[in-house]
Structure formats: C-alpha cells, structure tokens
Amino acid sequence: MxxxxxxxxxxxxxxxxxxxxxxxxxxxxxxxxxxxxxxxxxxxxxxxxxxxxxxxxxxxxxxxxxxxxxxxxxxxxxxxxxxxxxxxxxxxxxxxxxxxxxxxxxxxxxxxxxxxTSAVAGPGVAGIPVTHRDHTSSVSFVTGHEDPTKEESAIDWHALADTGGTLVVLMGVGKLPMYTEELRSAGMPPETPVALVERATWPDQRVATGTLETIVDVRDEEGIDPPAITVIGGVAASRGRVEAFLQNGRNENER
Structure with missing residues (x-):
C-alpha cells in the first residue's frame, strides 16, 4: 500500500x-x-x-x-x-x-x-508586534530570496514603500543593502525603524535594531547571519519600550 x-x-x-x-x-x-x-x-x-x-x-x-x-x-x-x-x-x-x-x-x-510562521513569531518573541493600532493596520510578508532562475524580481519595493504598513522580510539578510536602498529611493524615510531577529526562539537568539539608513552597518557590526527576520516600520521601535519587561523563556539567551 x-x-x-x-x-x-x-x-x-x-x-x-x-x-x-x-x-x-x-x-x-x-x-x-x-x-x-x-x-x-x-x-x-x-x-x-x-x-x-x-x-x-x-x-x-x-x-x-x-x-x-x-x-x-x-x-x-x-x-x-x-x-x-x-x-x-x-x-x-x-x-x-x-x-x-x-x-x-x-x-x-x-x-x-x-x-x-516565523514571520509573526520571530518579531513577536523579540517584543515586536507586526501590527499595532498606533503604527500600522497592515503588514506585508516578503521573501528576500526569490527563485534565482527568474529573469527579474517579482517584488515591487516601491509599491511596498507606499503601503505605509509593516514589512517583514524572510531570508533577507544577504540582500539587506539592496532592498533598504530600494525603499529609501522610493521615499521611505531613512529614520524608519528596522529590526533584525536572528534565530528567533532558538537558544542563541539575537536581536539588532537600527534604522533604514543604519541597519546594514548594524548587521555588519553585530555579525547577524541567516536565518533572520527583518522587520521594517514603526513597530520595530516597540521593542525598546517593552524589552526590559519581556519574558518569553528565550530572552535571557540574547546577546
């Protein structure tokens, strides 16, 4: 059978x-x-x-x-x-x-x-809600690793910049310089908060934060590697307001 x-x-x-x-x-x-x-x-x-x-x-x-x-x-x-x-x-x-x-x-x-899905849980365990009534009522999930056989990207970063909502990029650490530049070129403010959550909920979970303008340097300085989630938008700043009180069983393992 x-x-x-x-x-x-x-x-x-x-x-x-x-x-x-x-x-x-x-x-x-x-x-x-x-x-x-x-x-x-x-x-x-x-x-x-x-x-x-x-x-x-x-x-x-x-x-x-x-x-x-x-x-x-x-x-x-x-x-x-x-x-x-x-x-x-x-x-x-x-x-x-x-x-x-x-x-x-x-x-x-x-x-x-x-x-x-890590697209929601990854930011969440780092203290970042992907939606928040004070910041956004929409969220877009995007892959940072498209099919390499495609002749051109199917992702319209300029359109995503215009949505005004949260962007969550999966598998996007390597191409971070590309799409942060695309978003800035599309008019997204360079001071937009950005967070990188590496190995969310794993024993060696790490979180790094910056802005659309600084996050590439932060990634390099902190040595953030895949797998990691990128969160772009006002909600990424929420972590700073709750971090001291965040208890999820994995937070103590962050470096």
Missing part, C-alpha cells in the same frame, strides 16, 4: 512552540525529511536513523528541490509514513505548495499540518 506524506510546520524553532499534532507525527513517522530551519533541539529529538537532511543554507550546501520531491514519492511508494518537516509554516515561503502539487501529480496522499 502507498504510504502518506505529512507536510509539517515545526514553528520558529523552540520545541515548545510545535503543535501537538506536529510533535505526534514526528514521533510516529517512519522517516522525517527536514530542512535546516527547525530548531536544533527539535532535530536532535529525532533518532538519526529516522531523519534525512534535505535542507538548504544561504551560500552553502543545499539539496536540490527536485531530489526532495523525488524522495518524498519514493518513500511513500515504499509504504512509509513520511513527515516533511519545515521551519515555520510549510505554506509560507516554505515551498510546501510546490511539494503538495508534486505529490498530487504522483497520486501520493498527503496532509498539510500548519506551523507557527
């Missing part, structure tokens, strides 16, 4: 922020194909003989998506229960939609299991 694939979101990294269903499926699966973004404690909780690393690192080693797609089908056709474990939510810049289509095309049963 054909097995089943579960496209599972692990949340931002803290094992206590996994859903009950996600934890159960990971524990019961025959094989867990994971990327690099589930937190280290989550990955270490899975026996090595039951997990396969099919992740990608910015500028480093990576597994072709075609291989991952093929492997999901192969394992399911062997009758195995497979968890495709992703950081955050599989359908928020996680390529879960592509994998779902591939499974359907190969007549493999699958189920989507939502996870807490």
């Amino acid at each position: 054909t097995g089943k694939v579960y496209l599972v979101g692990s949340g931002p990294g803290d094992p206590e922020l996994m859903t009950v269903k996600a934890r159960r499926l990971v524990d019961e699966a025959d094989v867990v194909l994971h990327d690099k973004l589930p937190g280290p404690e989550i990955l270490e909780s899975i026996p090595e003989e039951r997990r396969e690393d099919v992740g990608k690192r910015a500028g480093g080693e990576w597994t072709p998506q075609e291989y991952t797609n093929r492997r999901l089908v192969e394992l399911a056709e062997e009758g195995k229960t497979v968890v495709r474990l992703k950081g955050g939510d599989p359908f928020v810049f996680g390529r879960g939609g592509e994998e779902a289509e591939h499974l359907a095309a190969n007549e493999i049963p699958f189920e989507y299991v939502p996870g807490i």
